[in-house]
Every structure is written in C-alpha cells, then in structure tokens.
Amino acid sequence: MKHGVPELEDLPDVSGRSVLVRVDFNVPLKDGQITDDLRIRAALPTLSWLTERGAKVTACTHLGRPKGEPNPKYSVAPVRDRLAELAPGIELLENLRFNRGEEANDPAFVDELVKGHDLYVNDAFGASHRAHASIVGPPSRLPSAAGRLLAREVEVLSGLRDHPDRPFVAIVGGSKVSDKLGVIRALLDLADELIIGGGMCFTFLGAMGYGVGSSLFEANQVDSCRALLDEHGDRLHLPSDIVGLGPGGKLFEPEAGGEVRNFGRALPDGWMGVDIGPGTAAEFGDIIAGAGTILWNGPMGVFEDPRFEAGTRAVAEAVADSRGFSVIGGGDSAAAVAQFGLADRVGHISTGGGASLELIERGDLPGLQALRESATRTH
Numbered sequence: 008m009k010h011g012v013p014e015l016e017d018l019p020d021v022s023g024r025s026v027l028v029r030v031d032f033n034v035p036l037k038d039g040q041i042t043d044d045l046r047i048r049a050a051l052p053t054l055s056w057l058t059e060r061g062a063k064v065t066a067c068t069h070l071g072r073p074k075g076e077p078n079p080k081y082s083v084a085p086v087r088d089r090l091a092e093l094a095p096g097i098e099l100l101e102n103l104r105f106n107r108g109e110e111a112n113d114p115a116f117v118d119e120l121v122k123g124h125d126l127y128v129n130d131a132f133g134a135s136h137r138a139h140a141s142i143v144g145p146p147s148r149l150p151s152a153a154g155r156l157l158a159r160e161v162e163v164l165s166g167l168r169d170h171p172d173r174p175f176v177a178i179v180g181g182s183k184v185s186d187k188l189g190v191i192r193a194l195l196d197l198a199d200e201l202i203i204g205g206g207m208c209f210t211f212l213g214a215m216g217y218g219v220g221s222s223l224f225e226a227n228q229v230d231s232c233r234a235l236l237d238e239h240g241d242r243l244h245l246p247s248d249i250v251g252l253g254p255g256g257k258l259f260e261p262e263a264g265g266e267v268r269n270f271g272r273a274l275p276d277g278w279m280g281v282d283i284g285p286g287t288a289a290e291f292g293d294i295i296a297g298a299g300t301i302l303w304n305g306p307m308g309v310f311e312d313p314r315f316e317a318g319t320r321a322v323a324e325a326v327a328d329s330r331g332f333s334v335i336g337g338g339d340s341a342a343a344v345a346q347f348g349l350a351d352r353v354g355h356i357s358t359g360g361g362a363s364l365e366l367i368e369r370g371d372l373p374g375l376q377a378l379r380e381s382a383t384r385t386h
C-alpha cells in the first residue's frame with residue numbers, strides 16, 4: 008500500500024477467483040490496425056501476476072469515444088487479437104463505452120460489470136482521471152487494488168510533486184494554452200523553471216506584444232498569459248526565435264510550396280509559427296542539461312511534418328542526454344520520443360496524457376480515490 012492505495016499484494020488470495028481488471032487499451036488504430044501497442048504491453052505484468060497465481064482474468068477497456076452506443080468502428084476486436092498473442096487465455100469485454108452507463112457512472116451498469124467477479128484491479132492509469140463506472144464503481148462493491156502499471160505511474164508522478172531532485176525543469180508544449188493553464192499554474196508552484204513551446208507559445212508571445220502572424224492564438228487567454236508572465240517571468244522561458252511557414256504553405260504538404268524561414272519573436276502577417284528556432288533549441292537544451300528532474304508534456308512544433316521536427320527533436324535529445332530523472336507525460340511527447348528512437352533513454356514514459364497532467368495538477372485522481380476508499384471498507 009502506497010499513498011493509501013491498495014496494491015496486488017493487499018488482495019485476498021486470488022487463486023481460483025474471478026478478477027475483473029480495468030485496463031486502458033485505448034490504443035491508436037489506423038485502418039483497423041494497432042499502430043502502437045504500448046498500452047497493451049504495459050498491462051502485462053499485472054495480467055501475468057494474476058494468472059500465474061491461478062486467477063481467472065476478465066479485462067475491460069474503453070476504445071475511442073463511441074458515445075454510449077455500439078459502433079463497429081470502435082470494436083475492441085483488433086485489441087482482443089493482440090492481447091491473445093501477448094497474454095493468451097485472458098477474456099476482454101467489448102468496448103465499455105458502447106454502454107451509456109459507463110460515462111454516466113450508472114450504478115446499474117456497475118452491477119452488471121461486477122456480476123460474477125470476486126475481485127477488481129484497476130490498471131487503467133490513462134483513464135483514471137475519468138469518474139466513469141468501470142473506474143470508480145467496482146471498488147465500492149469488491150475487494151480492489153491498483154495493478155502494477157497504475158502503482159508505478161502514481162509512484163513516479165507523485166514523486167515529481169513530493170520530492171523532485173532540483174532544479175526541476177518542466178517543459179510544456181502542444182497547441183492550446185486553455186487546455187494546460189491549470190497544469191502550468193501547478194507547475195509554477197512545483198518546478199524551478201518552466202519552458203513553453205509549441206502552438207501555445209504564441210498566446211504568450213502575443214501577450215508580450217509580439218506579432219504572431221497566422222499562428223495558433225487564443226485571444227481569450229491573453230490576460231491569463233500576461234498575468235503569469237508578470238508574476239513568474241523570470242522562470243518562464245519562451246522561444247526567442249521561431250520557424251515560420253509562409254503564405255500559401257500547408258502543413259504536411261511540402262509540394263504546396265510556401266517559404267520556410269527563421270524569425271525572431273515576431274512573425275509577419277500571413278506567416279504561421281510551426282517550430283521553435285535553432286537558437287531557442289540551444290537555450291532550452293542548456294536549461295534541460297542542468298536539470299535534476301525533468302517533466303515534458305507536449306511537442307515544440309509540428310513534429311509530425313519532417314520539415315518542422317527539429318525543435319522537438321532537439322528537446323527530446325536534450326532530455327535523453329540529461330543526467331536528471333526524466334518523465335514524459337504521455338500523448339504526443341511520448342510519440343515524439345518513440346519517433347526519434349529515444350524511448351529507452353528516458354526515465355519514465357507515462358501511458359496517460361490527460362491522467363498524468365491531472366495527477367500533477369491535483370495530486371489525486373478519481374480512480375485512486377475510489378481504491379483508497381475501498382481499502383477502508385470491509386467487502
């Protein structure tokens with residue numbers, strides 16, 4: 008038991024018992040094929056811990072956002088096939104979100120889920136920020152525990168809050184400030200330095216008075232950005248140079264033309280900021296090199312377009328080269344680290360984008376709270 012959350016060892020004897028395991032097998036699919044099975048592989052230690060001890064395991068997951076109705080496009084069939092290869096003998100229920108009761112946390116759906124099961128394990132870190140039926144319901148009905156993956160994620164991410172080696176450098180990118188304002192505020196409390204890149208930097212640069220051309224820009228967030236800059240400007244690091252894509256240019260379509268050019272902080276009308284420039288990449292690299300702890304969430308530019316991957320690659324390399332403990336906060340940054348072949352040179356890659364941000368921001372998740380409460384109950 009860590010942070011009051013029961014673990015596999017805290018369960019009653021699992022031998023011969025039926026165990027319902029909530030996993031997050033919400034994997035990326037393209038034309039019905041899984042393009043990255045990390046989330047399936049990441050649950051294997053828990054699944055094999057249970058089967059090796061004689062438990063009968065039924066796994067359950069959501070996949071995509073089918074909005075409460077069966078939809079063949081979101082069937083778990085490809086996931087079930089992959090799971091059968093990796094962990095034969097484990098049953099996988101159909102997509103939980105085919106039932107309206109899942110997202111509504113309907114008690115009747117919880118009853119249906121736990122029926123016939125003796126024990127419950129949550130190993131769905133990536134979905135534990137959702138107060139959905141399969142996450143928060145079963146712990147009120149069955150003896151319950153966190154699986155290995157969930158426990159490890161909590162240990163690493165809570166460690167960033169509780170006892171980071173300093174200096175703690177946080178790197179935040181991605182397209183929208185509005186999505187990440189909460190976590191940016193939390194990180195300004197927890198971290199020593201905060202680096203901001205990606206599309207969201209233009210709302211900050213706009214707040215500082217620079218022209219942003221036709222870059223991503225959230226006018227309704229300018230006041231919040233300005234307030235953060237006023238209060239924390241010395242620890243908030245923004246790009247000092249920008250790669251711009253000129254009028255007529257299109258992302259992912261180099262043949263469409265459009266000039267690519269480096270600018271300082273200001274972009275002319277019609278130009279779109281698509282990456283941090285080489286000067287910024289070097290400056291950010293220097294800050295990262297001195298870090299004792301690093302948290303990275305969100306790319307520095309449109310790295311999926313090879314013309315604009317350099318900034319994200321430079322940051323990924325600086326993170327990999329650092330002697331500090333590095334944590335990649337899921338989603339796009341995890342994909343970037345994998346794309347650059349650096350995945351085995353970072354400390355921890357989280358399997359949950361939204362969940363890791365929420366755990367860092369709030370220090371808790373609905374799924375963890377449910378497990379903690381379950382430990383105080385006699386079932």
Ligand code: 3PG
Pocket residue numbers: 031033071072133134137359360361
């Ligand atoms: C994710 O992929 O972020 C998790 O599986 C949660 O999915 P959701 O954002 O659709 O709830």
Ligand code: MG
Pocket residue numbers: 360361
């Ligand atoms: Mg998500």
